[in-house]
Amino acid sequence: MNTIKHIRAREILASGGSPTVEVEVILENGTKGCASVSYGASAGSKEAFVLRDEDPKRYYGKGMLKAVANVNEKIAPLIIGHDPSDQRGIDKLMIDADGTENKKNFGANAILGVSMAVARAAALDANLELYQYLDSCYMLHATFDRLPKPMVVMVEGGVHADKSTDLQEYLISALHDDWPAKENVRMEMEIYEALKQNLKKIGVSTNVGNEGAFAPFGIASNEKPLEYLMEAITAAGYKPGSDAGLSIDAAASEFCAPNPSPQRASGSGVINNYLYQLKTEKRLLDAGHLLKMYSEWFKKYPIVTFEDGLSEFDWQNWPKLLAIAQTDTVRAESRTSPIKIVTDDLTVTNTKLLKKAIEMRAANAILIKLNQAGTVTETMDACILAKKNNFATIPSHRGGGETNDTFLVDLAVAIGAEWIKVGPTRGERVCKYNRLMKIEELLSTNHK
Ligand code: PGA
Ligand code: ZN
Numbered sequence: 001m002n003t004i005k006h007i008r009a010r011e012i013l014a015s016g017g018s019p020t021v022e023v024e025v026i027l028e029n030g031t032k033g034c035a036s037v038s039y040g041a042s043a044g045s046k047e048a049f050v051l052r053d054e055d056p057k058r059y060y061g062k063g064m065l066k067a068v069a070n071v072n073e074k075i076a077p078l079i080i081g082h083d084p085s086d087q088r089g090i091d092k093l094m095i096d097a098d099g100t101e102n103k104k105n106f107g108a109n110a111i112l113g114v115s116m117a118v119a120r121a122a123a124l125d126a127n128l129e130l131y132q133y134l135d136s137c138y139m140l141h142a143t144f145d146r147l148p149k150p151m152v153v154m155v156e157g158g159v160h161a162d163k164s165t166d167l168q169e170y171l172i173s174a175l176h177d178d179w180p181a182k183e184n185v186r187m188e189m190e191i192y193e194a195l196k197q198n199l200k201k202i203g204v205s206t207n208v209g210n211e212g213a214f215a216p217f218g219i220a221s222n223e224k225p226l227e228y229l230m231e232a233i234t235a236a237g238y239k240p241g242s243d244a245g246l247s248i249d250a251a252a253s254e255f256c257a258p259n260p261s262p263q264r265a266s267g268s269g270v271i272n273n274y275l276y277q278l279k280t281e282k283r284l285l286d287a288g289h290l291l292k293m294y295s296e297w298f299k300k301y302p303i304v305t306f307e308d309g310l311s312e313f314d315w316q317n318w319p320k321l322l323a324i325a326q327t328d329t330v331r332a333e334s335r336t337s338p339i340k341i342v343t344d345d346l347t348v349t350n351t352k353l354l355k356k357a358i359e360m361r362a363a364n365a366i367l368i369k370l371n372q373a374g375t376v377t378e379t380m381d382a383c384i385l386a387k388k389n390n391f392a393t394i395p396s397h398r399g400g401g402e403t404n405d406t407f408l409v410d411l412a413v414a415i416g417a418e419w420i421k422v423g424p425t426r427g428e429r430v431c432k433y434n435r436l437m438k439i440e441e442l443l444s445t446n447h448k
Contacts, residue, residue, distance in 0.1 A: 002027045002125055003081050009071035009113060011064050012036060014401025015428045016210065018062040022403075023071055023113035025121040027084060033121025035407060037109045037371055041210060041400030042159045042168060042251045044312050044345030046353065048374030049100075051107025067110040074106060075114050084122040087137050091115050091377035108374030115375040116407050129447055130410035131439060138380045140414055144448050147181045147440055148412045149174040150433060151247055151305070151394065151419040152188040153213040154195055154232070155225040157280075158251050160399050161215030166278045168251035168399075169213070170225035172233065172244050173304050173419060181440045185433045187238055192424045195232035204228075210399045211423030221281055226301050241302030248297075249307035249421075252276060252290075253345045256311035259286065271316045287317045295324050298339060305394070305419070307342035307367060318346065318362035340365035340392050340418075349373040349382045358389045365392035367421065370408060383415040396421040402428040406435035413439050 006026040014020040014036075022036040039050050051070070053063035078097055082090055094114065098105040123133030135142040151173040157165030172191050174184035199206050199214060209215035219225070226246060233240045240246070255277050262273045272286040285293070287310065294309055306325065310317050318341070325339040342365040347353040349372040357363050366386045373379040386393050395412040402423075409432050412420045420436065423429040 035116030048108030245304030
């Protein structure tokens with residue numbers, strides 16, 4: 001058996017300019033798997049723990065030398081000598097040795113780096129592409145006849161930019177399952193270019209935010225980007241609602257605060273325990289009024305997915321949002337399928353929280369982020385549970401610190417995800433689309 005011989009971690013830089021963790025796993029025969037870990041800017045409170053040094057003399061406290069040392073000194077001795085193809089066993093070993101609910105001890109950044117690098121080494125050792133390896137490792141029985149479609153951030157605000165929208169992301173989601181990935185990618189980039197030209201024409205700034213999407217300084221309202229995206233789709237020569245739909249990630253936890261005088265809104269069943277502050281429009285809305293605004297957008301625009309429309313603490317109102325999205329009367333005429341209500345901060349790629357969302361009928365889709373879970377196995381288990389319960393899966397990049405690692409693309413292909421969510425430009429984002437197009441090419445040459 002070709003066992004794990006050596007594990008080495010190092011501090012590298014992520015896209016935001018702060019450190020993250022890279023891990024190399026080397027097998028007896030010299031096969032080497034390497035992986036790096038991303039982290040968020042608007043992270044959910046229940047995500048697996050990112051261990052930072054908190055040493056103000058280095059990187060303003062954001063160094064990751066403690067996580068690096070945990071890999072080299074604590075995790076490596078546990079894992080060396082193990083069979084790299086026992087991904088589930090290795091992940092469990094690390095979870096048990098850490099011993100905490102959220103990986104606070106070793107740091108999820110340390111554990112995940114090892115977990116991903118082990119999978120890469122095992123895939124290389126088996127002479128398989130990573131997506132093929134994940135398929136066989138987790139017995140997914142993938143057919144690979146439909147690749148995930150790109151969902152591209154076009155306008156960003158919230159904590160990803162200064163003085164842009166309160167809602168965090170406005171996206172274009174490709175809608176044709178039967179188009180080649182490279183055609184869906186081309187459409188997205190043409191819409192991005194059309195959007196840029198339109199914004200320039202009307203004198204709106206085309207500076208970009210964390211994810212490479214436009215972050216229009218001083219934008220008039222949170223609805224404006226929806227109008228811009230509709231114009232851009234048409235200007236690029238595509239049809240809104242049939243070629244390309246609109247998506248939103250409100251990241252509402254970021255503009256939500258407890259309501260000092262909570263009341264049940266009469267008749268609607270909405271519980272107003274939280275207030276939502278839209279600074280752009282100088283409005284403070286209770287959940288009832290926020291849902292009303294969303295419902296109007298659902299009627300007006302071909303919105304296909306809607307992520308974190310409510311705060312991660314406002315669980316009680318999520319079923320209401322799903323019910324609104326599923327009501328026929330709020331569907332735009334051009335819509336081809338019902339709106340997907342997507343959880344991100346609400347479920348943080350965690351099977352326990354996903355189960356709760358399924359039981360409460362709080363949503364019908366889930367965003368998937370490896371570093372929210374903290375191991376490959378827990379991420380895959382969240383995907384498998386979602387699939388079993390007819391939740392759409394959307395593997396995603398991170399806004400805060402992304403790396404050139406493309407693991408999430410192979411994972412998305414292996415699980416047959418509906419979309420992959422990534423920013424439009426910058427190396428750490430476009431490498432994801434490039435990997436998707438490469439996989440398409442590999443599949444066409446019998447790498448199933
Ligand atoms: P983050 O945001 O990665 O910066 O937390 C992305 C998202 O909320 O989807
Ligand atoms: Zn999100």
